[in-house]
Amino acid sequence: MTVWLLTLPVLAGVALGATLLLKRRRRSGVIAVVTANIAVLAGAAMVLLSGTAASAAPVATATAEATTSAANGSALIAAAIAVAGSSLGAAIAVAYTGSAALAAMSERPEMFGRAMVVVGLAEGIAIYGLIIAIILIGNA
Structure with missing residues (x-):
């Protein structure tokens, strides 16, 4: 949960930058949005996999x-x-x-x-x- 809260400012900055790029240069903005989406997907997959591995092992x-x-x-x-x-x-x-x-x-x-x-x-x-x-x- 903390990981997601720490990445929110980064995602907000990427969204703002992509919006500015979309207004000026359409292709660069689309590439930035797709890159941000892939990064979020990869982060969600890592959090999901780490949560599954932690819950499968015997824990305190x-x-x-x-x-x-x-x-x-x-x-x-x-x-x-x-x-x-x-x-x-x-x-x-x-x-x-x-x-x-x-x-x-x-x-x-x-x-x-x-x-x-x-x-x-x-x-x-x-x-x-x-x-x-x-x-x-x-x-x-």
Whole structure:
């Protein structure tokens, strides 16, 4: 868990640099974003493999408690990612469907019911993420 907290400033710097590169030189920015994604994937794989090896070996009670708290922290981070990702997806979906619904209703006001159903379905994406987060927190 501490490893991830220490890498957050580095990832923020890479994201800021990639954003600036994307504005100026598109190809260099894309390469920087892909490199950062590969680095995060490699770091996650190392943390996952080190956690699996530590839990497979016979350990003392203190080490077992540390592994359990690390697993709980990972579950909480996963729940946060589920909620954030689904909320962002729902926001994008509602933006597009909402604007299309308003355009359709301005031409034909009787389309209100159908348009609101489509916007409601788009909002359901956020509810699915919330349900997944509740399940993850319950298992933590």
